[in-house]
Amino acid sequence: MTEHDKPDGAGHRGRLRVYLGASAGVGKTYAMLDEGRRRIGRGVDVVVGLVETHGRAHTAALLDGLEIVPRRELGHRGADFTEMDLDAVLARAPQVALVDELAHTNVPGSRNAKRWEDVEELLDAGIDVVTTVNIQHLESLNDVVASITGVRQQETIPDEIVRRADQIELVDMSPESLRRRLSHGNVYPAEKIDAAMSNYFRVGNLTALRELALLWTADRVDEALEAYRRDHDIAEPWPARERLVVAVTGGTETETLVRRAARIAQRGSRAEFLAIHVLRSDGLTGVAPDSLGKHRTLVESLGGSWHTVLSDDVPGAVLDFARGVNANQILLGVTRRSRVAGALAPGVAARVIDGSGDIDVLVVPHEGARGGTRRRPPRGVLTRRRTVLAWSMALAGPPVLSWICTVAGDLDSLPTALMLFLSLTVGVALVGGLRPALFSAVLGGLLSNFLFAPPVRTLTIAQPQHALAIGILLAVAVGVSTVVDLAARRTLEAARARAEADALTSIAGAVVRATDAVPAVLEQLRETLGVGGVALVRTGAGSAWQILETSSGEPPSTPEQASSTIQIDEDLSLALRGGTLSPGQVRFVGAVGQYLNSLLEREHLRAQARSARIARERDATRTALLAAVSHDLRTPLTSIKAAITALRSSTQIAPEDRRTLLADVEEQTDRLQSLIDNLLDMSRIDAGVVTPHLDPVALDEVVPLAAGAVGVSAIEIDVPENLPLLRADAGLLERALANVIENAVRHTAPGTRVRVVAEQVGGSLMIRVVDRGPGVPDERKEQMFAAFQRLGDVPQGHGLGLGLAVARGFIEANGGTLEAEDTPGGGLTMIATLPLPADAP
Numbered sequence: 001m002t003e004h005d006k007p008d009g010a011g012h013r014g015r016l017r018v019y020l021g022a023s024a025g026v027g028k029t030y031a032m033l034d035e036g037r038r039r040i041g042r043g044v045d046v047v048v049g050l051v052e053t054h055g056r057a058h059t060a061a062l063l064d065g066l067e068i069v070p071r072r073e074l075g076h077r078g079a080d081f082t083e084m085d086l087d088a089v090l091a092r093a094p095q096v097a098l099v100d101e102l103a104h105t106n107v108p109g110s111r112n113a114k115r116w117e118d119v120e121e122l123l124d125a126g127i128d129v130v131t132t133v134n135i136q137h138l139e140s141l142n143d144v145v146a147s148i149t150g151v152r153q154q155e156t157i158p159d160e161i162v163r164r165a166d167q168i169e170l171v172d173m174s175p176e177s178l179r180r181r182l183s184h185g186n187v188y189p190a191e192k193i194d195a196a197m198s199n200y201f202r203v204g205n206l207t208a209l210r211e212l213a214l215l216w217t218a219d220r221v222d223e224a225l226e227a228y229r230r231d232h233d234i235a236e237p238w239p240a241r242e243r244l245v246v247a248v249t250g251g252t253e254t255e256t257l258v259r260r261a262a263r264i265a266q267r268g269s270r271a272e273f274l275a276i277h278v279l280r281s282d283g284l285t286g287v288a289p290d291s292l293g294k295h296r297t298l299v300e301s302l303g304g305s306w307h308t309v310l311s312d313d314v315p316g317a318v319l320d321f322a323r324g325v326n327a328n329q330i331l332l333g334v335t336r337r338s339r340v341a342g343a344l345a346p347g348v349a350a351r352v353i354d355g356s357g358d359i360d361v362l363v364v365p366h367e368g369a370r371g372g373t374r375r376r377p378p379r380g381v382l383t384r385r386r387t388v389l390a391w392s393m394a395l396a397g398p399p400v401l402s403w404i405c406t407v408a409g410d411l412d413s414l415p416t417a418l419m420l421f422l423s424l425t426v427g428v429a430l431v432g433g434l435r436p437a438l439f440s441a442v443l444g445g446l447l448s449n450f451l452f453a454p455p456v457r458t459l460t461i462a463q464p465q466h467a468l469a470i471g472i473l474l475a476v477a478v479g480v481s482t483v484v485d486l487a488a489r490r491t492l493e494a495a496r497a498r499a500e501a502d503a504l505t506s507i508a509g510a511v512v513r514a515t516d517a518v519p520a521v522l523e524q525l526r527e528t529l530g531v532g533g534v535a536l537v538r539t540g541a542g543s544a545w546q547i548l549e550t551s552s553g554e555p556p557s558t559p560e561q562a563s564s565t566i567q568i569d570e571d572l573s574l575a576l577r578g579g580t581l582s583p584g585q586v587r588f589v590g591a592v593g594q595y596l597n598s599l600l601e602r603e604h605l606r607a608q609a610r611s612a613r614i615a616r617e618r619d620a621t622r623t624a625l626l627a628a629v630s631h632d633l634r635t636p637l638t639s640i641k642a643a644i645t646a647l648r649s650s651t652q653i654a655p656e657d658r659r660t661l662l663a664d665v666e667e668q669t670d671r672l673q674s675l676i677d678n679l680l681d682m683s684r685i686d687a688g689v690v691t692p693h694l695d696p697v698a699l700d701e702v703v704p705l706a707a708g709a710v711g712v713s714a715i716e717i718d719v720p721e722n723l724p725l726l727r728a729d730a731g732l733l734e735r736a737l738a739n740v741i742e743n744a745v746r747h748t749a750p751g752t753r754v755r756v757v758a759e760q761v762g763g764s765l766m767i768r769v770v771d772r773g774p775g776v777p778d779e780r781k782e783q784m785f786a787a788f789q790r791l792g793d794v795p796q797g798h799g800l801g802l803g804l805a806v807a808r809g810f811i812e813a814n815g816g817t818l819e820a821e822d823t824p825g826g827g828l829t830m831i832a833t834l835p836l837p838a839d840a841p
Contacts, residue, residue, distance in 0.1 A: 014123040015166040018102065019132045022213040023206060024762075025187035026173040028132035029053070029100055033062035035130055036098045040066070045095040049122075049129075050084035050115075052100050052839065056186060066098075074107045077695035079725075081107040081839070086118045089127070096128045103137035103157040104838040116161050133162060135213040148208045149200055151764050154815050154835035163220060170217045175206035200762035242271035245322040246304075246331040247352075250277060253333045253366035254295045260364050261331050262302035273331075275299045276307045276321050278314045279528075310528045310585060315351035320530055322359055329360045390432015394440035397424045402447045414452040418469050421448060422476060429481040437481035445470045517599050522551040525574075525592050529585060532578030535562075536596060539571050548600075554578070568593035572600075636668040643668075692729035692813045699723055699758050699765060702730055706737035707756065714745050719758040726765060727837050728814040736810035736818070740769050740830045743804060747773035748827070764816075765834050772827040781820045804830075 017035070019028040029051060036046045048068040053060040069092060072085035083106050089097055099122070104115040112118050119129050136145040139156045146152040162168065173181075181187055182201055246261035248254040258275060265273040277292065296306040311317035322330050335347040346354075353361045401420050421444030429437035448470055450457065518536065526534045533555030538546040545559065554577055556562040562575035566589045574593045581589065643661040647653065653661075700719045707715045726733075737756075744754045748771040755770040776784060785808045808818040816834035823829045 012126055014126050014128045016119070016123060016164070017128070017130045017167040017169070018162055018165040019130070019169050019171050020162070020213060020217060021132070021134050021171045022173075022209040023134060023136070023178070023201070025178055025181055026171050028134075028171045029056075030059050030062065031169070031171050032098055032100065032130050032132050033059065033066070036066060036096065037062065039096055047089065047092055047094040047097055049089045049097040049099040050101075051098060054187075055189065058186065067094075072110075074109050076107050076109060077693065079696045083107055083110050084115065084118060086111055086121060089122065090125055093125070094127060096130060097122055099129055099131045101838060102131045102133040102161070103155045105155050114157070116157050120161075133157060135209060135216060138162065138216070141212060141216070144212065145209070149205050149762070151200065151762055151833060152817060153763070155763075155838060168217060168220055170213060172210070172213070175203045175210065178206055179203065242329070243325060243327040244271065244273040244329040244331060245318070245325065245327040246273055246275050247318045247333075247348075248275055248277055248295065249333075250292050250295060255298060256366045257331060257333050257364055258295065258299055258302065258304070262304065264329070264331070264362075265303070273304045274307055274325060274327070275304055276309060276318060278317045279308060279310045280312050280314070308524070308528050309530055310588060311530065312582065315348050315355065317530065318348075318352055319355050319359075324530075327359060329362060330356065331362045331364060334363055334365045387432050387436070390428050390436040391439075393424070393428045393431065394436040394443065397428065397440060398444040398447050401444075402451055406451065414448060414469065417448050417452045418444075418473050421445070422473050425473070425476070426480050429484045433484055434481040437484070438478065441474050441478070441481075445473055448473070517603075518549045518596060519551065521592065521596055521599065522549055522555075525589070526551040526553055526555075526576075529576070529581070529589070530579060531563075531576045533576070535575045535577075537573050537575050539573060545575075564589075566590055566593055568597050572597060636672040639668040640665050640672070692732055694727045694729060694814075696725040697728045697730045697733065698725055699767070702734050703737060703756055703758065703767070706734045707741050714753060715741065716753045716755045718755065723758060723760060723765060724836050726814075726834055728834060729810075732810040733814055733834075736807040737767065737769075737832070739804065739807040740818070740832070743807075744769050744771035744773070744828070744830065747771060749773055760836070761833075763836050763838075765836060767832040767834070769830040769832075770823055770827065771829075772823065772825075775822055775826060775828050776820065784820060785818070 019031050019035075021028040033048075033051065036048070040046050046066070048063065048066050050071065051059075051063065051068075053063070069085055069088050071082040072088070074081050074083060084099065099115065099119055102116050102119060106113060106115060106118070112121070119131060122129050135141060136149070136153050137155060137157050138159050140159045142153055142156050178187075179201060242265070244261055244265055246257050248257055261273040261275070265271040275295070277295075299306045307321065309317045309321055318330065318332075330352060332349045332352060335349050349361075349363050353363075398421060401424060402417070405417050405420065421441075425437050425441045425444060428440045453470070454463070522534045522536060526532075531553075533553035534551040535555040535557070536548045536550070538548055545557075547555075547557065556575045556577040559565070559575070561577055563578060564576045564581050564586075566574045566576075566586060568574060568590070572593070574589055574596070576589070643665045647658070647661055698721075700721045700723065703717055703719045707717060741754060741756065748754050752772040755768070757768045757770065759766055784804050804818075811818045811832050811834070814834060816832055818830065818832050821829050821831060
């Protein structure tokens with residue numbers, strides 16, 4: 001399509017509006033058509049690109065008066081299908097196109113494989129699109145929906161497509177109302193109502209799907225709100241949702257604060273609480289990692305989330321974090337500081353309150369408040385306060401001691417003065433380290449010589465022993481001060497290492513809980529440092545970057561956007577956007593970078609191991625296939641050879657016998673051909689180089705053929721003739737069902753029959769093969785499907801000899817699943833679930 005072919009205004013991308021629902025029948029298509037009619041009433045040019053009414057009269061009535069673009073007819077495997085005519089809609093160039101069922105898979109032969117790709121072309125052409133989608137079709141929720149409903153959706157859509165929509169509107173309906181609509185025949189025909197209400201449309205399923213839809217939509221609203229605040233430089237929080245931040249130290253009061261925060265969060269609708277632990281880079285406020293792990297578990301068990309931030313400014317870090325998550329409450333514990341200490345310098349709680357602005361701050365009492373045991377920093381760490389105190393002692397101490405000795409009279413001898421000055425010097429060294437101690441020693445030595453060494457009031461030393469005593473004072477002062485200073489430095493290094501180890505422990509914990517390790521580390525690093533975004537980049541030629549992974553937020557995409565770049569190795573770097581890193585934080589980022597490098601290497605080794613394992617499995621497959629060929633081809637070959645031998649060796653064979661022998665040769669040849677075809681198909685499917693031939697298939701035709709190899713008398717078949725047609729490979733499906741049925745007959749109890757039941761459940765057909773045999777323990781149910789192993793589940797001379805693994809492989813090749821569960825009252829039930837086409841009734 002050229003630029004001249006675009007509709008008016010096509011220089012810009014069209015806008016996408018999505019009606020999202022929890023399940024079929026909530027009224028998404030009705031809402032979409034109603035929106036189209038409203039826009040027509042405002043004079044907007046609207047056409048119907050494609051709408052599926054599914055026979056619902058109220059929905060079909062809304063199509064009256066709307067311009068409908070004729071569908072495109074497509075033939076596939078002997079059947080006729082219709083799809084949206086994308087070219088016709090583009091040529092018509094309306095302002096708005098209504099396109100139903102965004103997650104639909106197009107019929108082979110269409111321009112695009114998915115309908116959302118058609119919608120993308122319409123949007124690129126400047127056409128606004130209004131569409132619908134169910135929550136179970138979102139890719140990220142596929143596993144969750146399967147665990148809830150027991151049905152895995154085969155048609156999915158990347159979350160990002162819906163997330164990028166300009167408007168997302170939730171079409172909501174309570175489970176009771178939806179079931180009432182269903183029972184009135186407003187969703188499905190009368191013959192399908194009972195099956196739907198007893199399977200997919202159970203109250204529990206609908207409630208869970210509704211909750212998923214509500215939560216997913218709420219998260220998108222939060223993202224939109226954050227984007228708006230970010231785009232408009234709004235720093236203060238907007239209390240659109242109750243969000244509580246509880247600041248914890250990791251001490252004994254943490255459990256009290258966390259439980260109080262959980263109770264507060266439970267009082268409000270959709271309220272949430274987040275626990276933040278601030279690690280100082282000097283390690284002075286660190287706690288044991290096992291204690292933090294216990295508190296993290298408590299927070300998560302109560303429905304909260306745990307966050308670790310590395311910062312030397314604890315109140316500032318708490319406030320920045322609360323504003324970043326748009327919190328409207330901060331919960332703190334009452335300070336452990338005494339009232340005297342609180343009067344001299346404000347504590348964390350007081351500083352948080354002063355800078356909180358519009359955020360409410362709740363200070364909670366606890367057992368350790370006011371007079372509780374306060375965690376003191378290590379003695380050897382030379383803080384600013386200790387340094388100031390040491391210099392004050394060095395300056396004022398020697399003159400004060402000299403005055404005391406002079407006033408006391410009998411203390412004015414030189415040995416007494418030197419001992420007092422030595423004691424003072426040792427004290428100064430213990431408090432402030434090397435430099436103030438040296439100054440105190442020199443000043444004390446000069447005062448000792450001037451005031452107490454004859455001749456007094458001069459700097460002359462008359463006796464050698466006096467000079468020796470003063471020298472010893474200086475030497476001891478230097479030695480003690482050096483030891484104290486070295487101990488202080490080592491203690492500080494150990495404290496910093498502990499802080500970095502605690503932060504790395506927090507990051508490692510995030511990796512354990514995440515499914516994708518590298519993005520989880522980057523996200524935890526972004527949160528810990530309080531920066532706007534983090535990117536793991538590989539430096540290419542010149543200044544070009546290759547971005548390997550990014551965190552959330554606003555990671556840098558170019559070197560110019562990075563405020564800090566830390567080199568990990570020759571071509572791997574961590575780029576951070578926003579904020580300035582301290583030397584301790586730079587060191588910490590470097591340690592995380594090495595951890596990331598090891599994660600990348602581990603992923604590379606895992607990929608190599610997976611490739612080697614796949615190669616071994618393929619070798620085992622080839623060996624098993626050869627074994628299967630040697631076993632399963634023996635019977636038809638033996639029969640063919642015997643018939644031919646009889647024909648050649650006998651000169652006089654009755655015509656009836658000749659026809660019987662020839663018919664046997666033909667039958668065994670067909671069977672041989674079928675076995676070879678199935679083996680080759682399985683080999684290609686396992687290698688991933690063949691796609692099953694999908695044609696319209698009727699289950700009421702396939703199941704009797706599959707059961708025929710065992711004998712109808714042993715099987716009870718309940719497959720309604722009015723079931724929708726599947727799109728499947730009939731040959732593969734027949735062989736899979738035959739293998740499952742034969743396995744059930746072989747293991748069922750004598751005198752009982754195997755039941756084969758098929759029914760429609762939502763958008764799938766479910767086939768149950770029920771036996772009354774001994775059953776299989778839960779721990780062995782998956783072992784039955786072990787690939788290419790002969791487990792005795794196929795009678796000798798029949799089937800492929802590959803057991804239930806072949807059946808599962810064939811059914812999965814048709815897009816379905818095969819699982820085993822216990823039969824109520826004893827036995828085993830094999831459940832094959834196959835998806836229906838999107839346009840199935």
